[in-house]
Amino acid sequence: MQDFAFIDETLDINLTHTYILSIQVSLNGLSFCILDPVREKYIALSNKNMDPELSFDDLLDYIEEYIQNNDLLNQSYKHIKLIYITTKNTLIPNVYFKKENLKKYFEFNQKLDDLDEIHFSELKYINAYSVFTVPNQIANIFSKQFPGINFYNQQIPFIEHALFKYHSESKKVFVHINTSFIDICVTENGKLLLYNNFAFKTEMDLIYFIMYVFNQFNLNTETTEVILSGLLDKKSLTYSKLKEFFNHLKFDKLSEEFSYSYTFNQIPHHSFLNLFNLQLCE
Numbered sequence: 001m002q003d004f005a006f007i008d009e010t011l012d013i014n015l016t017h018t019y020i021l022s023i024q025v026s027l028n029g030l031s032f033c034i035l036d037p038v039r040e041k042y043i044a045l046s047n048k049n050m051d052p053e054l055s056f057d058d059l060l061d062y063i064e065e066y067i068q069n070n071d072l073l074n075q076s077y078k079h080i081k082l083i084y085i086t087t088k089n090t091l092i093p094n095v096y097f098k099k100e101n102l103k104k105y106f107e108f109n110q111k112l113d114d115l116d117e118i119h120f121s122e123l124k125y126i127n128a129y130s131v132f133t134v135p136n137q138i139a140n141i142f143s144k145q146f147p148g149i150n151f152y153n154q155q156i157p158f159i160e161h162a163l164f165k166y167h168s169e170s171k172k173v174f175v176h177i178n179t180s181f182i183d184i185c186v187t188e189n190g191k192l193l194l195y196n197n198f199a200f201k202t203e204m205d206l207i208y209f210i211m212y213v214f215n216q217f218n219l220n221t222e223t224t225e226v227i228l229s230g231l232l233d234k235k236s237l238t239y240s241k242l243k244e245f246f247n248h249l250k251f252d253k254l255s256e257e258f259s260y261s262y263t264f265n266q267i268p269h270h271s272f273l274n275l276f277n278l279q280l281c282e
Contacts, residue, residue: 001029001047001231001271007072008043008261010036016075019043021146024154024275025138026085028052028179030063033275034072041259042276044072045267060137067145080146081278084139087181087197088116089132089153097129105131119151124282125163126192130156155195157277158183158229163190164280165255166227171219174252175210176274177230177238182206184213193217203241211245222247229270255280 011034020035027050034044048066050059067073088110097105102118112118116133123130132153142149154176162174167190176183180201186194194216198209214221229252232238242249251270254260255277260269269276 001049001267003048004267005046006044006261006263006266008041008263010041010261011043013071013075016072016077019077020279021073021077021080022275022278023080023082023142024085024272024278025063025082025142026179027056027059030066031272031275032073033272034077035258035279037078039259040257041261042264043261045261045264045272046070046072047272056135056137060141063138064141067141073145077146080149081152081281082142082146082149083152083154083157083274083278084132084134085154085178086132086134087199089130089155089197091123091126091155091195092129092131094122094127094129102131106133119153121150121152121156122282123156123159125160125190152278152281154178154274155183155197156281157274159185159192159195160281161252161255161273161277162187162227163192166190171217171224173210173213173219173224173226175226175228175230177206177228177232179231182209182230184210186213186217203238206238207241207245210242221245224248225250227252229273231271233268233271 020037023032029049031047033042036043092105115136117136117139118133120129120131130153134151158176162185169189171188174185181197181199183197200206225248226246227250252273254269
């Protein structure tokens, strides 16, 4: 994905205190979008890639410098939300959730690093909490720049959108492709049957993990719909390979809850689906 900044001409820099800022951060890049809640319209979308060869300390310096030099990230906003993209997440049913047990929940199936900061957020459609980590140094950069910021994991808008938008009686498979891993979930009748993430290096790795999920639920590769989002398009090698194994591929669409600036039409909308759908999450 290339660097870009698409800004609608209706954005008023003097009204940012009435706007909502959503940010998405990974070790590979930083994106953000701006919503005008009065018109329920997204009016800015920006993406900045980061050199994967940077050391973590250099990456932190780069993020700080980028924030300080970006005019839109130096304004006040009504609300600010941030997605940190990582596989280090877990789901805990509401009935078992206790805030004092966050560390125990997380370490049950994830490794907690010394500088990891544990966060949590409720998923309203599945009566569960997402428990996830953000590196303390990254959390500090954004908390300092945006006091009151709320942190999320990408699994939250991914799952919430799948359940909010699709209510089919048949099973559906959702796949969001990140730089080095996929998020995948299976839904049926508006219920979540499975969520997981898998690291991959090649297209065949990716196909293997999706097929593994198909086999778990005895799904038919000819008829079961696979709904795609993230870092791919119809011209990509990844899509071509997927098409060889799964007959019913579909790119996910933007939520109809909002409208979007025409300037965004220059890039595939499904690439930033989690970022746009973050506003549907509490």
